[in-house]
Amino acid sequence: xxxxxxxxxxxxxAPLRRAKNASLRRSLNASAQSKNDQEINQPGKRxxxxxxxxxxxxxxxxxxxxxxxxxxxxxxxxxxxxxxxLPTLDSLVRSFAHSLVRSFALRSFSRSSRA
Amino acid sequence: MSxxxxxxxxxxxxxxxxxxxxxxxxxxxxAATGKKVHIVLPDGPEYNRAYKLFKAALESSDGVSLGxxxxxxxxxxxxxxxxxxxxxxxxxxDSFDAGQNADVxxxxxxxxxxxxxLETYSLEVVKDKPLVTWNxxxxxxxxxxxxxxxxxxxxxxxxxxxxxxxxxxxQRDYSKxxxxxxxxxxxxxxxxxxxxxxWQAMLRQDNGTYACVAERPExxxxxAFKLELAKAMGLDDEEGSTIQFLRTGRRTATWWEDExxxxxxxxxxxxxx
Numbered sequence: 253x254x255x256x257x258x259x260x261x262x263x264x265x266a267p268l269r270r271a272k273n274a275s276l277r278r279s280l281n282a283s284a285q286s287k288n289d290q291e292i293n294q295p296g297k298r299x300x301x302x303x304x305x306x307x308x309x310x311x312x313x314x315x316x317x318x319x320x321x322x323x324x325x326x327x328x329x330x331x332x333x334x335x336x337x338l339p340t341l342d343s344l345v346r347s348f349a350h351s352l353v354r355s356f357a358l359r360s361f362s363r364s365s366r367a
Numbered sequence: 368m369s370x371x372x373x374x375x376x377x378x379x380x381x382x383x384x385x386x387x388x389x390x391x392x393x394x395x396x397x398a399a400t401g402k403k404v405h406i407v408l409p410d411g412p413e414y415n416r417a418y419k420l421f422k423a424a425l426e427s428s429d430g431v432s433l434g435x436x437x438x439x440x441x442x443x444x445x446x447x448x449x450x451x452x453x454x455x456x457x458x459x460x461d462s463f464d465a466g467q468n469a470d471v472x473x474x475x476x477x478x479x480x481x482x483x484x485l486e487t488y489s490l491e492v493v494k495d496k497p498l499v500t501w502n503x504x505x506x507x508x509x510x511x512x513x514x515x516x517x518x519x520x521x522x523x524x525x526x527x528x529x530x531x532x533x534x535x536x537x538q539r540d541y542s543k544x545x546x547x548x549x550x551x552x553x554x555x556x557x558x559x560x561x562x563x564x565x566w567q568a569m570l571r572q573d574n575g576t577y578a579c580v581a582e583r584p585e586x587x588x589x590x591a592f593k594l595e596l597a598k599a600m601g602l603d604d605e606e607g608s609t610i611q612f613l614r615t616g617r618r619t620a621t622w623w624e625d626e627x628x629x630x631x632x633x634x635x636x637x638x639x640x
Binding site: 299319328 | 388391395400402489495496497500502503504505529531532533534537559561563564567569574576577578579637
């Protein structure tokens with residue numbers, strides 16, 4: 253590997269420089285795609301995927317199960333490891349307390365700097 | 368924020384989320400196919416608890432029922448007591464008949480030690496009908512097989528190998544050190560499969576989109592998946608080089624992924640396809 257050839261922005265921009273196959277070539281253009289582009293991705297033939305909610309994931313999973321049932325599959329697995337984070341009452345109270353403390357600290361700091 | 372991931376967050380939150388999402392899926396599946404869906408929990412006490420929590424959702428869902436892996440075995444006094452007795456005075460309905468009449472079964476929240484019961488349930492109740500394991504993270508459960516106090520590896524060869532992943536997302540975060548700035552390169556991706564599509568290695572982009580960088584009909588071992596992401600990033604080491612060996616080690620697949628160990632013993636290749 254030629255380390256000196258790695259651009260400094262690799263970790264931010266995901267350059268995908270070596271297009272060896274069709275999938276990779278497709279993905280070269282995918283980096284700049286927006287959410288709207290996903291609509292052209294058909295289930296089972298996606299070049300990109302970007303679920304925004306549990307509902308979307310459940311819909312996709314249900315569609316995949318239905319397709320497998322049609323194909324007479326009898327033992328199936330659905331996995332969505334590491335589900336996105338969800339807000340809870342406890343976390344909302346905590347974030348409210350943090351924002352209170354932060355605003356109090358900022359106000360105290362601005363008063364002391366004026367004085 | 369709370370994380371409902373099975374290992375990073377609260378287990379109660381994870382199991383409740385899994386049940387809730389499985390009910391949502393079952394409702395949609397029934398609407399789309401007309402099939403009666405039976406969601407199966409590991410045991411009576413969990414069924415009792417889940418029934419109370421999701422009673423309203425279940426009652427408003429046509430064609431969806433809740434049950435447990437031991438619903439056909441009420442001959443023992445303790446098993447019967449565990450299901451029927453409740454401190455709130457509320458007794459959940461007997462799920463045996465719903466289990467017998469279902470068209471599709473969805474197993475939720477079973478742990479490694481409960482997998483043999485799931486196998487028995489699939490043989491005695493499910494039989495030739497479809498069974499779906501819902502977000503049970505079978506890969507993590509497989510890792511426990513063969514350890515002291517857990518079921519033997521034969522369970523993977525005999526039963527788990529028959530289970531085909533039809534919808535699969537496994538996110539992974541990686542980093543690699545390099546000798547030039549920025550010195551550490553972080554990258555993330557997801558191993559993805561959506562039936563009937565192929566297995567895809569997807570690289571996470573800045574905007575949160577996962578873009579396919581490689582695909583093939585057979586599942587990637589996690590080591591191979593990482594290598595595909597590294598190739599796409601231009602970070603792969605020269606094939607057969609010392610640095611590659613030092614980074615990856617001698618063994619790059621788990622025992623169940625390994626073709627020589629797992630592949631030679633498994634009765635089905637469905638879990639890889």
